[in-house]
Amino acid sequence: MNPQPPAPSLPSWATWRQRPFPDANTLLLHGRQPALVDSGFVGHAEQTAAWARAHAGTVDLVVNTHWHSDHVGGNALLQAYGAAIAAGAPEAEAISRRDPGCCVAEYLDQPVAPYTVGLALDDGQILRLGDADWEVVRTPGHTPGHLALWQPEERLLVVGDGLSDYDVGWVNLALDGLDAATTALASLKRMADLAPRVLLPSHGPIPADPTAAFSTALRRAQRLVDDPDGAVWYGARRIFAFALMIRGGIPADEVEPYLHARAWLTDAAQLLELTPEALAAELTATMLRSGAVVLRDGRLHAAADHTPVAPDALRVPYPRAWPAAAPPR
Ligand SMILES: [Zn+2]
Structure with a gap:
């Protein structure tokens, strides 16, 4: 080589x-x-x-x-x-x-x-x-x-x-x-x-x-x-893997309820003409099968190399609750 x-x-x-x-x-x-x-x-x-x-x-x-x-x-x-x-x-x-x-x-x-x-x-x-x-x-x-x-x-x-x-x-x-x-x-x-x-x-x-x-x-x-469907699947895999990374994994029994509540998943399901439940189940199953997601200690984790995040760091408001922007200097 x-x-x-x-x-x-x-x-x-x-x-x-x-x-x-x-x-x-x-x-x-x-x-x-x-x-x-x-x-x-x-x-x-x-x-x-x-x-x-x-x-x-x-x-x-x-x-x-x-x-x-x-x-x-x-x-x-x-x-x-x-x-x-x-x-x-x-x-x-x-x-x-x-x-x-x-x-x-x-x-x-x-x-x-x-x-x-x-x-x-x-x-x-x-x-x-x-x-x-x-x-x-x-x-x-x-x-x-x-x-x-x-x-x-x-x-x-x-x-x-x-x-x-x-x-x-x-x-x-x-x-x-x-x-x-x-x-x-x-x-x-x-x-x-x-x-x-x-x-x-x-x-x-x-x-x-x-x-x-x-x-x-x-x-x-x-x-x-x-292949727009393929593009939707690709996005869903990336978004889900990122969600797992920043949370240090998600308990296996909470993964599907987590996914069902996500706007991105609901929208992706609509584009793919699936129910959110079907997409969540298939997304998890295919990523486990490919090895992109692994089950460890009762939690699903993203397999790709990533740095841990302290849970407290995620507690910031969404932009709709951000304080008004300071006027430009
Ligand atoms: Zn980006």
């Missing part, structure tokens, strides 16, 4: 931190305006902030690729320490008006601590992060407000959940419409056309071969377009 080729190297002013679930990977950009791209899950906000401060001293700006809980969970704490938060315009506006759908937190049952966004980002906008200029590239699909960040001199591309070394981001056909998969595919093509030297995904390692990662992702994204 050939040894894995090494990942392409990053410039000295960029520090990458690969993190297991439930935290997205983090990129710290050093310089006169230290910046952090994505801030992990709320349960690990202290570690995220401590790591960023240890490496950069202060963080002036946090940029979110999108508002899912594993990317924005450290925002509140970093903001309390003085960082500004930047996010794609549609998400920034929804956060400012405290839309109950913010972060898809309630829908997905994924807690996020309240934060405000001071800088709404549009396509083509140039952002100074650290000492380098980055271009905002709107890449809707995984969420409508998803963005990538492009650094043309070093040819670095932060892709968020657009793709990873092994997969593409799931798409939310129930909330974002059946076109979401087509939108995600178009965004993926746009990112591939930039031909980055280094591709920085939010989950898993930096791909050794960005071109190969894009061709795998494009095939996978095309399948999500061609």
